[in-house]
Amino acid sequence: MDLNDIIFGTDSMPWWGTVIRVSILYISLIIGTRIMRERQVGILSGHNYLVAAGIVSLAAVRMVNPKSSLYEVVAIIFSYALVNTFLSYLDIKFPRQVDRIAIPLMVKGKLIRKNLDATHITIDNLLAQLRLKSITNLSEIQEIYLEPTGKVNALTKPAAAPPTKSQLNIPVTPPRFPEVVIYDGDVQEQSLARSGLTLQWLENEIAAAHPGKSTDSIFLAIVETNGTLYISTGQAAQP
Incomplete structure (x- = not known):
């Protein structure tokens, strides 16, 4: 067993040769997906779907066939990626001619x-x-x-349509994402800073909700979108 057998295939492929071939094909698929960029993953138009299905089927067949040539499958993967990228470019320039419309x-x-x-x-x-x-x-x-x-x-x-808060003259606070401030006993100081909060505030909230507990004994604490603190010790409540 040598490098030529791994690349061009052989009747009897050892397990380590199969691992190398699968690794090469997997890396090729990742590179091909990067060439097609985010549109391939996020928006499946007609040709995107055909390319994705074709590449996956091709890679699966070649992975289990020890006689297949890696050169051929890698060339086909990148050909698929380049054709899809070209069609996506045409889709941007001429959307109604290349892709479907709503x-x-x-x-x-x-x-x-x-x-x-x-x-x-x-x-x-x-x-x-x-x-x-x-x-x-x-x-x-x-x-x-x-x-x-x-x-x-x-x-x-x-x-x-339901009325909005502005139509009802209800005061609103700027939206924000939840911030994990404690995970598995570790205080996430950057998350605290982004929320405009301090470690002292966090310790006071934990002491009020769970007397005798410290940050080390908290499994998860999240500052939610409305500013409230969700605290979980990771243990079921006592009956």
């Missing part, structure tokens, strides 16, 4: 049966997608579109 399923509150039939979306499918968006009544919807990614988006009628 299909209206409802316009001005009226369902378009022709488009529902063409996209093979049943009423049950449509209602299920709307429930995922917390929409239960078709009468409250102005427009519905089937996006090129396969997702359904809906625009509710102005009269059915």
Whole structure:
């Protein structure tokens, strides 16, 4: 067994040769995905899906076939990536010619049966997608579109839209992400600083919620979006 056998394949491949081949193919897949950039992962258009399915199937077959040539599969992977990158570029320049466009399923509150039939979306499918968006009544919807990614988006009628806090003159605080300030007993000082809080404040909150406990005995503490502190010791409450 030598390097040529690993690259060009052989009838009998030892386990360590298989490990090397799989590692090379895996690294090639990662590089190919990086070439295709985030669009490949985040937005699956028609050609993106075909490329992803083709690359995965090809890599799986070659990984288990000891007679296959690594040169061929690596060349095919990068060819797939380059073709997909070129098609994505054309999709940006000429989106309506290369990729699909959003299909209206409802316009001005009226369902378009022709488009529902063409996209093979049943009423049950449509209602299920709307429930995922917390929409239960078709009468409250102005427009519905089937996006090129396969997702359904809906625009509710102005009269059915809930009022905003600004319309109700309710004071609001600037939005922020939750910050983990303690994890497994370790205080995350950078998270505390981003939240504008101090270690003394954190210790006081822990003492008030769990008398006798210190930061070392806390499994998880999170400053939530509304400024409250969630504390967990990682142990079930005593009955």
